[in-house]
Amino acid sequence: MAESPVEQWQLDLPGHTLTVALFKDVTNASSLREQVMAGSLEPECALVNAALVPDALVLRAAAQKALAAQQRGALRCKTAHAELVFNLSGSKHIGETLQRYGINPECKHLLAARFDATPAEAAALRGLVAGTPAPLSELPQLADEGLLKKYLKVTAEELSVGGLAEAQLMRIAARDC
Template identity: 75%
Template sequence: MADFAECWELGDLPGHTLTVMLFKDVANSSELRDAVQGGSLSPESALANAALVPDALVLRAAAHKACVAASRGALRTRSLHAELVFGLSGSKHIGETLTRYGISPECRHVLAARFDAAPGEAAALAELVAGTPAPLSELPSLADAPLLTKYLKITKEELAIGSMAAAQLVRIAARDC
């Protein structure tokens, strides 16, 4: 699993780690979505549409916001993992964001993330996803630029001076302002 899993230490929130795995060509997206919606996904994890995460930094920013919200007792969703998916968007509409950025039946590429995962939990999560493991460095090549532009309302002028990931990061950071 070392070739496709990464574990990040969130420096300003001691004790939290985020294990992240990228899967391409996932065949059981519908089944996974049903498990997430039914609360039966074990281990509990965040499953996001990788096509809407153009850079690992975007995921890290959303994870940071989720951890800060949890530490303040201010989660807007039911769990820390749902908060991570919610954090990927600049929108304040929880249901819409979870539908768009979370796993859907049509989702071909999936980011699976688990906070504070034990080694066995990471392996169990990897076994749940019927897809090809890939390194996170492939994330930018999987981005769906037209869909991100539509969802985030990114202008041509904005992209002329920055990247798709930068535009998404600005929206993540500014949502609560």
């Protein structure tokens, strides 16, 4: 398997990073989902359906919000990684959101993300997914516009002033208001 291009972002909360890898044509989604559900995924990370993330900024915003909730002791999910996946949606329904935006057996493209990964954990992250590594710059081309419009309930009027990424960012920011 080729080495996955892994990116590491410094987040706005001091001392925290998010390590992210994108994979296309994933073949072990069912196995990974089983590991997530059993709580046995090593290293623990967020596994996100890349077809529902139209821009890396959306993932970054969800991660920032997850870390802020963790620092306040206000996580709605069991872990900050699950909270990251939950934050990708404007919905308040945790189970539905994790099923849609997280890994599912039909996932063809996948984002793997870990907070504050050590070099060994970053390497392990690359080895988790059986798929073709891809740079994050390919993320917009993998987005499923139909599903995003359906899940986010985006209107034509909304799209006349911005794109799907902006619509999703608005929902991430406004959900708790």
